[in-house]
Amino acid sequence: MAPRDILLAVAVALVWGLSFLAIRWGVDEVSPLLLTALRYLFAALPAVFFIRRPKVGWPILLGYGLAIGVGQFGILFIAVKLGMPIGLASLVIQLQVFFTILLAFAMFGEHPNVWQIAAAAIAFAGIGVIALERLEGAALLPLTLTIVAAVCWGLGNMAGKKAGRVDMLGFVVWSALVPPLPLLAASLIFEGPGAIPAALEAITWRGVASIAFMSYAATIFGFGAWAWLLSRYPASQVSPFALFVPVAGIAAGAIFLGEQVTGHEIAGGALVFVGLLLNVFGPRLLARRAGA
Secondary structure (H helix, E strand, O other): OOOOHHHHHHHHHHHHHHHHHHHHHHHHOOHHHHHHHHHHHHHHOOHHHOOOOOOOOOHHHHHHHHHHHHHHHHHHHHHHHHHOHHHHHHHHHHHHHHHHHHHHHHHOOOOOOOOHHHHHHHHHHHHHHHHHHOOHHHHHHHHHHHHHHHHHHHHHHHHHHHHHEEEEEEHHHHHOOOHHHHHHHHHHHHOOHHHHHHHHHOOHHHHHHHHHHHHHHHHHHHHHHHHHHHHHHHHHHHHHHHHHHHHHHHHHHHHHHOOOOHHHHHHHHHHHHHHHHHHHEEEEHHHHHHOO
């Protein structure tokens, strides 16, 4: 990869990692479901008026928007509101890699290789170590919700895979039209009709900046730049940069929020990260050895 493109990939990973800090600050001022709706409302508008709709049917756009916008981020925002540390959340959500592999096997018949199976086993062992310390209901619930969010991300990846080779920036922007209405309806039901007035009264410049960062930096810039990189380079060269996301998320939690991780979380997080590394680099190392 060209040095400029390497810097772009690192910038995307950094933005996605910092977006967890924006989530934390956002849910402190706006209820989670309403906050998610606002993220996608501003991600779609006004961009949808300037970016052409991709050549893909509405069912796929609906599926992607519901899985990513309502499922992944709606549930993740609730988990963070309930106390999931953003550093740990940025790591656990990367389980989407393995859920994507499993769903691709179930839906498209793509057989995982031995490296992917071993990597998944190590990563889920790490989640088990983290869960051991969170067996009390209040602490276990945010962890469970984050894992569910990772499953939804995997489902969204299946919708993206079904879409095929399309303009991914247009795909992201137009699918962003989907989440606001169901999220606003869910907010009205579960958070009450007072959620919007409460948000308007409580929101500060930091809350507004958090929504803007999630909408434009994390969604428009992040997904758009990532899609551009994937169009220029093999996925095997681009995907490893996603490993910087939990690094940035953990660093942001420690620096800006003073988050401290326990021994169990360090050990479990290390296993998850080893699993991710093995999934990305294991097949490549095996191929090099075979070639040698």
